[in-house]
Amino acid sequence: MTNQPRSPTLTILPLPRGLVLLPGVTVPIPLIDRPDVESFVRSLATRPRVTKPVFVGCVPLKSPLLSDDGQQLIEDRTRPAKKLDNDHIIPPESASSNDLFSYGVLAKLSGMHSRHPSDITLVVDCLTRFKVDKVTKEKPFFEAAVTYLKEEAVDSDDPEMQDLFQQLKQISQSLILLLQASSFPLANNRSPLLSRRLQLYITRKEIEDAGVLADFLTSMVDATVEERLRVLSARTIRERITRVIEIFTRQIGDLHGNIKITAIATTMPPQGLDINNLSRKQRNALIRRSMSSSGFSSQFGNFRMDAGYSENGGDEEEPNELEELKKRLDDAKLTPEAQKVADRELKRLKKMNPVQAEYGVCRTYLETLSEIPWNTVTEDQLGVETLKRARKQLDDDHYGLEKIKKRLLEYLAVLRLKQGINADLEAQIRKATEEAKAIKDTKDGDKESLGPESDVETTRIQILQGRRRVDKSPILLLVGPPGTGKTSLAKSVAVALGRKFHRISVGGVRDEAEIRGHRRTYVAAMPGLIVNGLKKVGVANPVFLLDEIDKVGSSNFHGDPSAAMLEVLDPEQNYTFNDHYVNIPIDLSKVLFIATANSLDTIPPPLLDRMETISLSGYTTVEKRHIANQHLIPKQIATNALSEGQVRFSDEVVDTIITAYTRESGVRNLEREIGSVCRYKAVEYADANDSSNVQSYDPNVSVSDLETILGIERFDEEIAEKKSVPGIVTGLVAYSTGGQGSILFIEVADMPGSGRVQLTGKLGDVLKESVEVALTWVKAHSFELGLTHDTNEDIMKDRSVHVHCPSGAIPKDGPSAGLAHTIALISLFSGKAVPPQIAMTGEVSLRGRVMPVGGIKEKLIGALRAGVKTVLLPNHNRKDVKDLPEEVKEGLEIVHVGHIWEAVKTVWPEGHWPGEQYGGIESRL
Numbered sequence: 001m002t003n004q005p006r007s008p009t010l011t012i013l014p015l016p017r018g019l020v021l022l023p024g025v026t027v028p029i030p031l032i033d034r035p036d037v038e039s040f041v042r043s044l045a046t047r048p049r050v051t052k053p054v055f056v057g058c059v060p061l062k063s064p065l066l067s068d069d070g071q072q073l074i075e076d077r078t079r080p081a082k083k084l085d086n087d088h089i090i091p092p093e094s095a096s097s098n099d100l101f102s103y104g105v106l107a108k109l110s111g112m113h114s115r116h117p118s119d120i121t122l123v124v125d126c127l128t129r130f131k132v133d134k135v136t137k138e139k140p141f142f143e144a145a146v147t148y149l150k151e152e153a154v155d156s157d158d159p160e161m162q163d164l165f166q167q168l169k170q171i172s173q174s175l176i177l178l179l180q181a182s183s184f185p186l187a188n189n190r191s192p193l194l195s196r197r198l199q200l201y202i203t204r205k206e207i208e209d210a211g212v213l214a215d216f217l218t219s220m221v222d223a224t225v226e227e228r229l230r231v232l233s234a235r236t237i238r239e240r241i242t243r244v245i246e247i248f249t250r251q252i253g254d255l256h257g258n259i260k261i262t263a264i265a266t267t268m269p270p271q272g273l274d275i276n277n278l279s280r281k282q283r284n285a286l287i288r289r290s291m292s293s294s295g296f297s298s299q300f301g302n303f304r305m306d307a308g309y310s311e312n313g314g315d316e317e318e319p320n321e322l323e324e325l326k327k328r329l330d331d332a333k334l335t336p337e338a339q340k341v342a343d344r345e346l347k348r349l350k351k352m353n354p355v356q357a358e359y360g361v362c363r364t365y366l367e368t369l370s371e372i373p374w375n376t377v378t379e380d381q382l383g384v385e386t387l388k389r390a391r392k393q394l395d396d397d398h399y400g401l402e403k404i405k406k407r408l409l410e411y412l413a414v415l416r417l418k419q420g421i422n423a424d425l426e427a428q429i430r431k432a433t434e435e436a437k438a439i440k441d442t443k444d445g446d447k448e449s450l451g452p453e454s455d456v457e458t459t460r461i462q463i464l465q466g467r468r469r470v471d472k473s474p475i476l477l478l479v480g481p482p483g484t485g486k487t488s489l490a491k492s493v494a495v496a497l498g499r500k501f502h503r504i505s506v507g508g509v510r511d512e513a514e515i516r517g518h519r520r521t522y523v524a525a526m527p528g529l530i531v532n533g534l535k536k537v538g539v540a541n542p543v544f545l546l547d548e549i550d551k552v553g554s555s556n557f558h559g560d561p562s563a564a565m566l567e568v569l570d571p572e573q574n575y576t577f578n579d580h581y582v583n584i585p586i587d588l589s590k591v592l593f594i595a596t597a598n599s600l601d602t603i604p605p606p607l608l609d610r611m612e613t614i615s616l617s618g619y620t621t622v623e624k625r626h627i628a629n630q631h632l633i634p635k636q637i638a639t640n641a642l643s644e645g646q647v648r649f650s651d652e653v654v655d656t657i658i659t660a661y662t663r664e665s666g667v668r669n670l671e672r673e674i675g676s677v678c679r680y681k682a683v684e685y686a687d688a689n690d691s692s693n694v695q696s697y698d699p700n701v702s703v704s705d706l707e708t709i710l711g712i713e714r715f716d717e718e719i720a721e722k723k724s725v726p727g728i729v730t731g732l733v734a735y736s737t738g739g740q741g742s743i744l745f746i747e748v749a750d751m752p753g754s755g756r757v758q759l760t761g762k763l764g765d766v767l768k769e770s771v772e773v774a775l776t777w778v779k780a781h782s783f784e785l786g787l788t789h790d791t792n793e794d795i796m797k798d799r800s801v802h803v804h805c806p807s808g809a810i811p812k813d814g815p816s817a818g819l820a821h822t823i824a825l826i827s828l829f830s831g832k833a834v835p836p837q838i839a840m841t842g843e844v845s846l847r848g849r850v851m852p853v854g855g856i857k858e859k860l861i862g863a864l865r866a867g868v869k870t871v872l873l874p875n876h877n878r879k880d881v882k883d884l885p886e887e888v889k890e891g892l893e894i895v896h897v898g899h900i901w902e903a904v905k906t907v908w909p910e911g912h913w914p915g916e917q918y919g920g921i922e923s924r925l
Contacts, residue, residue, distance in 0.1 A: 010057040011040060012135070012142035013122075014092040014100060020060045020228035021105045021126050022215040028113075029058070029122045034093050037120055039140035041112070056122075057130060057146060059104035061095060063226050068102040070233025072226075097135035097142070103233045106130055106148065129232065154237055156207045164241045165207045171248045172202055172217050196353055211237040214244045223247050322350060325363070328370040335374050338584045342369050365520060368527060368582065371535045377590065378499050378539045382416040390496035397492040398485055399626045404478065404614050408493055411474055411592075473541070473592040475569050477549070477608070479600055480616030483666015486596040487547060493594065494543035502533045507548030512559025515568065517581035527581040530568055530588070541590035549607075550597035562604050569593060569610045618665030620741075620861045622885045624658050625651060632671045640678040647681045648700045649674075656703050659865070660713035663735060673710060677701055680709045719866055721745075724833035731820035732841040732863055732871070734855030741858030743839055743866045745806055746817060748824040753800025761805030767817060770843065771803050774821035777848055777900065778829065785904075786914045787829045795829060816853040818844035819872065822900055823907060834907055839863050840872035848900040852876035857883055864891045872897055872906060 013029075013036070021027065031037045044054065065073055090099050111123035130146040137143040155161060176195055198220070205213045218231045227247050234240035329342050345366055352359040390412055394405045478486040487503070494501035506529070509515065517528035527535075533544060546569075552562045567573050574588035595611060597603060619627065629649070637647055657677075662669045681701065688697040707713070721728070733744040757775060759768055775796075782788045782795040803821065819842040827834050841859055843851040852874045863871055864887075873881070875898040881889070897903045904913070 008145055009136055009143050010055065010106070010130070010146050012057045012059050012100070012104070012132070012144050013037065013040070014095045014142065015058055015060045016092055017061055017090070018225050020225060020232060021058045021107070021124075022219050022228070022232060023105055023126050023128050024212055024215050025219050026110070026123070026125045028111075029124060031120045031122060034120070036093065036141035037122075041114075041120065043141075054109040056107055056109055056124070057104045057132075057144065058107050058124065058126070059132065059142075060101045060225075060229060060232070061090065061092065061099055062101050063229055065226050066229055070103070070230045072230075097138055097144075100132060100135070100142070101229060101232075102132050103229075104130055104132060104146075105232070129235075149235060151211055152237060154208055154210050161210070161238065162207060164238065164245070165210050168210070168214065168217070168241050168245055168248075169202055169205070171245060171252075173199060175221070175248055175251055176202075196355060210241060214240045218244055218247065221247060221251055223251075322346070325349075325366055325370065329366065332370045332372070333375045334369065335584070338369060338374060341584055342366060361520065361525075365581075368531075368535070369584075371538075372531065372582070372586065373534055373538050373540045374586075376539050377541045380415060380419065380498065382412070382419050386416060387412055393496040394492055397495075398489055399630060400619065400623045401485065401489065401616060404476075404489060404616070407474075407476065407612075407614060408496065412497070472571050472589050475571060475593045475595070475611050477595045477597060477611035477613045478616055479597050479613055481618050481665030482598060483664060483668040484616045484618060485666070486616060487545065490543065490545040490594040490596070493592070497543065497592070499592070500537040500539055500542040501545070502537050502542055503545040503547055504529050504533055505547045506561070506565075507551035508553065509561045510553030510556060510558055512561050512564045513580065515561055515564040517579040519580045520583070525581055527579050530577070531579045531582060531586065534586070534591075540587065541592070543592045543594065546593060546595040548597070549595040550599055550602045562607055565607055566610065569595070569607065571610075617857075619667060620858055620885070621655065621658050621865060622861055622887065624667055624670060625654050627667055628654050628658075628670060628674060632667060632674050636671065636675045636678045640675065640682045642678060642682055642685065646685055646697075646699050647678055649677075650701070653701050653703055653706065655865075656706055657710070660715055661706070661710050663715050677706075677709050721836040724836050726831050726833045727824055727828035729820045729824040729827065729834050730836060730839040730868065731817050732839050732859035733816070734858040734862075741855060741860070741862030743863055743868060744817070746820050746824050747804045747806070748821075748828045749802045749804075750799045750828055751802070752798060754798075755794070755796040756800040758800065758802040759804075760802070761807070763805060767805075770818040771821050773844060773846060774818055774825055775801070777822060777844065777846060778825045781848075782829070784914060785826060785830065786912075787826075801825070801828075816841050816843060816855070818842065819850055819874075819897075819900070819903060823903060826904065832908055832911060835870075837867070837869040838872065838907060839866075839868045839870070840903065842872070842874040842877075842897075844900060850874045850897050850899060850903065856880035860884060860888050860892060860894075864888055869893060870895060870906075872903055874898070 013031075015021065015029070016031075019029070040056075062068075067073055105126045106128050107124035107126050109122060110125050113121045113123075128151070129149040131149060133145045133147055135142060135144045176198055202213070202217075214231070214237070218228060223231075227243070230243050231240055231247075234243055326346060329339075329346070334342055345362055349359065349362045349366065352362065387409055391405070391409060394401075394408065398405075478489065480486055490503075491501055506515075509529075513528065515528050515530065517531060518525035526532075530544075534540065534542075546565075549565070552565065554560070554562070567577055568588065571589065574591075576585040577588045578585055600608060600613070629651075633647075633649055633654075634644070637644060657673050658670060661673050664670070681699070685694075685697050685699075688694050701709075721730070727748040727750075729746045729748075731744045731746050732741065734741040757771065759771060763771075778785070778787075779795055782793070783791045787795050803824075819840050822844055823834060823840065826832075841853055841856075843853055845851060856873065856877050857880065860871060860881075861884075870893045872895050875896045878896055881894060895906050897906060904911075
């Protein structure tokens with residue numbers, strides 16, 4: 001022994017009652033209230049600091065059932081199991097030299113922990129056996145002269161030793177399998193992973209390590225003190241192995257008597273066999289075969305088989321998990337490529353031990369494959385009433401939004417036509433298949449004559465199959481301000497189509513792996529949002545809403561999520577979409593993708609090119625009134641526990657809430673304000689009901705009540721003037737928040753000066769340029785307009801002009817006030833007032849042309865609400881008038897003009913202009 005101390009004497013530590021240590025183990029020894037240990041520890045403190053290890057001798061206490069050399073005094077095998085009376089138990093701190101066993105184990109002190117001087121834990125490495133020759137000192141701690149027992153060499157050619165060693169390995173393996181199969185924990189609650197490692201450890205030991213293996217197995221099992229003492233005192237390896245085999249034989253017998261056995265194997269199992277992968281029927285067969293081959297059937301007597309299995313061949317075993325997984329994979333109708341991968345992974349899984357980390361990874365992957373809807377689809381019920389039903393569904397859920405409704409109805413119509421064409425093709429294919437079968441049956445015996453005709457029919461069937469119309473769902477992008485119903489519209493589309501709906505919020509996604517999934521090499525890998533969505537809906541043709549696609553994160557060190565969306569949203573690529581986790585092509589061409597965005601500015605051009613963009617402008621005041629009456633008011637009445645007749649909103653009240661308390665594109669704030677009114681009326685009704693005076697409750701909401709309920713008006717609306725003043729013109733404006741428009745007064749005043757132009761009202765650069773263009777045109781045509789008597793006279797020579805737009809705190813910009821500025825300057829210089837019931841919009845060029853502008857729908861609705869009777873619009877805006885509500889068309893006289901002279905004649909039809917004959921001639925500039 002290289003670590004063996006040279007001194008013939010050794011410090012002896014009596015072990016606590018019931019503790020026996022064997023070589024080859026490292027264990028902590030708790031020693032409580034031990035004066036001898038305290039004295040030994042203090043003696044270590046007085047020694048000089050050296051690097052030599054400290055050795056102690058760990059000697060167990062005697063057993064009254066054994067002699068000093070470990071021989072049994074009583075041969076009755078029932079006696080060792082009996083416990084001794086407390087009177088015969090000698091505590092180790094009171095033990096004398098006569099109470100010590102004759103054999104012990106040399107241990108190296110590797111650690112010591114002490115929470116209290118009387119509570120010490122020593123960590124020792126047990127090295128080799130020794131025999132106590134003579135105790136030389138008892139106080140304050142034991143010291144003794146010992147003889148170290150050298151481990152003898154094993155003769156590997158000895159047949160008897162070989163048989164004993166193989167028997168030791170077999171019976172230990174059998175006990176471990178028995179404990180594992182019966183779900184009964186090993187000694188000291190060892191885990192299944194440790195059981196597997198024990199099997200490998202035992203299998204790899206050679207005969208040269210027979211003594212080490214015997215000591216290790218004795219320390220592993222729950223043996224009695226006497227059995228451990230006998231193993232400790234066995235000086236030869238042959239004797240030691242024999243005693244260990246006796247211990248294991250008793251262990252198996254005790255298990256038979258005390259627990260319900262689920263499985264047992266008493267012969268050496270083949271390499272790679274894992275009992276966890278065996279069904280109950282297979283384990284029971286292994287039990288019977290092992291018992292009959294090893295001779296244990298006589299020992300076990302009436303052996304109880306597993307519950308659910310009977311000897312007469314009855315098989316009521318519970319379904320195996322792997323079989324269930326295989327059945328789920330078969331039911332999933334995988335594609336050929338996916339089926340190939342699943343079969344390979346399933347074979348790997350069957351060879352793995354469940355406690356291995358790779359087992360869970362492989363099983364999760366197979367479960368994911370079984371949950372993906374590879375070929376499962378929702379059958380579209382496209383009949384005669386399909387388009388009518390879908391149109392009604394969309395109209396009931398949303399007011400207006402004709403463009404998106406029109407596009408969806410087009411998709412439904414095409415889908416229905418494709419279904420009809422495919423039905424005809426299927427009938428032709430069935431007919432051709434029957435004809436080919438008839439030809440084959442007629443000429444079944446003549447293979448040579450069968451060949452050409454059969455090939456013709458096969459080719460015909462293949463041609464017919466190639467004519468099938470494949471459904472490629474459109475990829476739509478709904479762009480509009482918040483609150484305009486983009487998300488709810490996608491839900492209505494799913495209901496109208498009869499398909500399942502799933503919403504994926506991609507706003508804020510910064511990692512490409514969230515779209516494509518993580519590769520399986522990473523810990524906690526999982527599929528991406530697309531595959532998870534397919535798993536959730538369970539069909540391959542759902543409606544997917546990609547919400548807030550304009551807020552997808554930009555390129556970073558995690559990758560580019562917007563670039564990952566290119567494959568998802570490309571109709572020419574997404575039929576072979578490759579998720580990094582699944583790593584098998586998935587067909588997304590049947591999925592109807594509807595993306596939503598508030599702005600196109602942040603969407604990369606390549607991604608935007610792959611989607612069909614449909615713009616949803618904000619709702620107009622008229623549309624908001626319809627939405628409030630049809631949807632918002634009934635919803636809020638029900639939400640606030642009121643009935644239909646307990647709150648009544650007039651159109652005037654709804655219009656006041658829309659114009660004076662909200663200014664938005666959508667209807668979210670409008671719904672909040674309506675909810676506030678309903679809650680106010682709910683309080684009034686509850687008070688009246690509690691006071692038993694329900695008759696006093698007035699369900700009607702008046703305009704005068706709104707200031708009490710909602711506070712003062714937040715937004716002021718311009719109203720058309722009653723009087724006309726030269727230099728003041730009514731223009732039209734569409735608010736940047738969208739959905740609403742109004743009139744805007746443009747005021748122009750002149751004063752003595754030197755031609756300076758002053759602009760106020762927080763005008764933007766475009767509006768300032770519009771004023772300059774208008775002033776230039778008026779100065780260039782001042783003679784034709786009758787403002788000067790000489791063609792070379794400068795109208796601004798002795799005057800200055802101030803142009804102002806009221807509501808100076810509100811920023812104003814946009815190319816829509818050029819015509820109004822021109823008419824205002826003409827009105828100021830000529831002294832002719834513009835009728836206040838006339839409003840106008842449009843941009844002008846230096847040649848006098850009236851250019852088109854946007855926001856016509858919102859502007860004209862605002863003009864009608866403000867009391868305007870006539871509106872001047874550019875000629876190129878005729879197409880926008882078609883989308884106006886009927887009440888706007890009927891309430892306004894719309895005049896289209898293409899040149900400033902046409903606008904002048906419309907505003908002042910009775911006016912006379914000296915240059916009127918030049919009305920059809922463009923500017924000289």
